[in-house]
Amino acid sequence: xxxxxxxxxxxxxxxxxxxxxxxxxxxxxxxxxxxxxxxxxxxxxxxxxxxxxxxxxxxxxxxxxxxxxxxxxxxxxxxxxxxxxxxxxxxxxxxxxxxxxxxxxxxxxxxxxxxxxxxxxxxxxxxxxxxxxxxxxxxxxxxxxxxxxxxxxxxxxxxxxxxxxxxxxxxxxxxxxxxxxxxxxxxxxxxxxxxxxxxxxxxxxxxxxxxxxxxxxxxxxxxxxxxxxxxxxxxxxxxxxxxxxxxxxxxxxxxxxxxxxxxxxxxx
Amino acid sequence: xxxxxxxxxxxxxxxxxxxxxxxxxxxxxxxxxxxxxxxxxxxxxxxxxxxxxxxxxxxxxxxxxxxxxxxxxxxxxxxxxxxxxxxxxxxxxxxxxxxxxxxxxxxxxxxxxxxxxxxxxxxxxxxxxxxxxxxxxxxxxxxxxxxxxxxxxxxxxxxxxxxxxxxxxxxxxxxxxxxxxxxxxxxxxxxxxxxxxxxxxxxxxxxxxxxxxxxxxxxxxxxxxxxxxxxxxxxxxxxxxxxxxxxxxxxxxxxxxxxxxxxxxxxxxxxxxxxxxxxxxxxxxxxxxxxxxxxxxxxxxxxxxxxxxxxxxxxxxxxxxxxxxxxxxxxxxxxxxxxxxxxx
Numbered sequence: 001x002x003x004x005x006x007x008x009x010x011x012x013x014x015x016x017x018x019x020x021x022x023x024x025x026x027x028x029x030x031x032x033x034x035x036x037x038x039x040x041x042x043x044x045x046x047x048x049x050x051x052x053x054x055x056x057x058x059x060x061x062x063x064x065x066x067x068x069x070x071x072x073x074x075x076x077x078x079x080x081x082x083x084x085x086x087x088x089x090x091x092x093x094x095x096x097x098x099x100x101x102x103x104x105x106x107x108x109x110x111x112x113x114x115x116x117x118x119x120x121x122x123x124x125x126x127x128x129x130x131x132x133x134x135x136x137x138x139x140x141x142x143x144x145x146x147x148x149x150x151x152x153x154x155x156x157x158x159x160x161x162x163x164x165x166x167x168x169x170x171x172x173x174x175x176x177x178x179x180x181x182x183x184x185x186x187x188x189x190x191x192x193x194x195x196x197x198x199x200x201x202x203x204x205x206x207x208x209x210x211x212x213x214x215x216x217x218x219x220x221x222x223x224x225x226x227x228x229x230x231x232x233x234x235x236x237x238x239x240x241x242x243x244x245x246x247x248x249x250x251x252x253x254x255x256x257x258x259x260x261x262x263x264x265x266x267x268x
Numbered sequence: 269x270x271x272x273x274x275x276x277x278x279x280x281x282x283x284x285x286x287x288x289x290x291x292x293x294x295x296x297x298x299x300x301x302x303x304x305x306x307x308x309x310x311x312x313x314x315x316x317x318x319x320x321x322x323x324x325x326x327x328x329x330x331x332x333x334x335x336x337x338x339x340x341x342x343x344x345x346x347x348x349x350x351x352x353x354x355x356x357x358x359x360x361x362x363x364x365x366x367x368x369x370x371x372x373x374x375x376x377x378x379x380x381x382x383x384x385x386x387x388x389x390x391x392x393x394x395x396x397x398x399x400x401x402x403x404x405x406x407x408x409x410x411x412x413x414x415x416x417x418x419x420x421x422x423x424x425x426x427x428x429x430x431x432x433x434x435x436x437x438x439x440x441x442x443x444x445x446x447x448x449x450x451x452x453x454x455x456x457x458x459x460x461x462x463x464x465x466x467x468x469x470x471x472x473x474x475x476x477x478x479x480x481x482x483x484x485x486x487x488x489x490x491x492x493x494x495x496x497x498x499x500x501x502x503x504x505x506x507x508x509x510x511x512x513x514x515x516x517x518x519x520x521x522x523x524x525x526x527x528x529x530x531x532x533x534x535x536x537x538x539x540x541x542x543x544x545x546x547x548x549x550x551x552x553x554x555x556x557x558x559x560x561x562x563x564x565x566x567x568x569x570x571x572x573x574x575x576x577x578x579x580x581x582x583x584x585x586x587x588x589x590x591x592x593x594x595x596x597x598x599x600x601x602x603x604x605x606x607x608x609x610x611x612x
Binding site: 008087195223 | 589
């Protein structure tokens with residue numbers, strides 16, 4: 001039996017190593033200074049890069065974080081400090097359900113909300129879609145982290161005459177900071193590689209764009225476009241783009257692991 | 269909202285230190301010390317701001333439902349329930365039926381479960397029951413790394429590595445040995461339902477195995493000891509003492525994986541072949557609900573076309589909601605005693 005179990009582990013780990021090996025093997029050759037600093041070249045011309053897509057991804061993720069993080073943390077505070085009742089249960093259940101909504105459906109919603117009104121594909125619409133995906137994740141992890149803070153600490157603050165809002169922000173949230181940041185980064189890592197909700201919100205762009213109400217390139221979109229294209233040159237760029245994307249995400253996850261290990265909450 | 273609420277209370281907030289000093293000084297006074305100094309207004313404002321954030325989550329769900337329902341009205345009035353029973357998808361003549369997409373979504377997801385469930389159970393059992401303790405963390409971290417890879421990267425890998433392997437080796441072999449079942453016939457394109465099922469399986473293994481692991485670890489140790497004391501072998505102990513006890517949770521984990529597989533878009537779109545046909549053979553190209561949205565949404569020219577696509581999105585949304593809610597309740601029933609209630 002142990003043999004069978006070992007075999008399953010091997011079968012599961014095999015694709016993981018295969019994917020990473022291929023990413024490094026195919027991607028590393030195409031990552032160079034031009035790839036990181038230039039915009040895509042027209043078909044047939046060698047060279048070019050994904051600089052605009054890398055920056056575009058960051059802009060979209062920035063917009064998403066600006067909207068999603070405060071909202072998510074707020075909802076988390078509600079769940080742990082005000083939501084130990086039936087209303088909290090409803091919000092808790094809805095967040096879990098929202099977590100399971102397919103990302104492409106979120107894309108449709110953001111299209112209806114932003115793109116239809118603006119009559120433009122835009123970075124803003126992409127940001128809205130990703131923010132909607134971040135909120136439930138952040139809310140639930142924030143809640144769990146705040147619940148880890150001992151009740152006695154809150155009571156100590158109340159005993160000193162500190163008001164409830166001040167206790168929540170300066171004592172409870174402060175104590176759980178590293179855990180909350182962990183949750184935020186996990187949500188960030190999760191949406192950073194998303195492609196489906198950006199297809200008809202950010203749309204993609206072959207050129208530089210600095211306006212938030214215009215179609216914007218994103219790394220994941222660019223990888224998709226290049227991967228399904230028939231051109232060898234573009235395939236290489238897709239591998240390189242994937243490697244850059246993976247490095248960004250894995251370093252975020254690793255940072256999270258580190259933060260948890262050395263965080264103030266690890267001993268609590 | 270919460271930002272607006274923050275600056276106001278600055279005037280009223282008592283300094284914690286001053287509060288202490290005051291409390292030490294006026295020990296004998298019978299009047300409540302802080303009366304009139306702690307205003308209840310900032311507390312109320314903050315409380316409501318947080319409640320607003322919480323209920324915004326519910327509002328978000330309502331907004332999603334509203335957007336999808338409103339957007340699909342046109343198609344709903346044109347086709348009614350027939351929309352889900354028709355296999356004709358013809359944008360030129362404005363005829364839309366979702367059947368081939370539903371078929372593709374269901375078949376590819378079930379196929380992925382067939383592959384992923386035994387593998388994830390094996391990994392979960394190995395990690396919780398057999399693995400040396402020091403090795404456990406590394407192994408679970410590695411499996412979860414699979415979940416951190418973006419869907420589009422899976423798709424890229426599938427197109428250029430997995431599909432050629434399928435085309436050259438796996439599909440001819442399957443066709444020769446299992447061709448008589450009718451499931452593995454036709455030309456080996458590489459891309460198609462089989463490729464979609466395999467890449468989906470790779471993507472949902474981390475979810476199923478990590479939740480199964482969680483569920484297995486809450487099975488009480490004395491259950492294992494009791495079964496062993498009755499003379500069971502290790503395998504019998506795992507089967508009767510552990511897996512049977514965690515049944516509901518494991519089923520929940522599997523359904524959660526199913527929910528992910530149903531809604532997965534990019535990797536599937538890249539390898540399934542994108543042809544709205546219903547074929548018995550798993551070698552044949554297919555189409556899923558999520559991938560038709562990904563491919564055609566930006567190109568939908570007519571209002572009815574767009575509306576039909578949104579209706580597919582609505583159907584996908586409801587299926588995943590039901591599947592996820594079911595799974596959550598089953599996982600909760602094992603890990604927390606009761607569903608939803610007993611959190612506090």
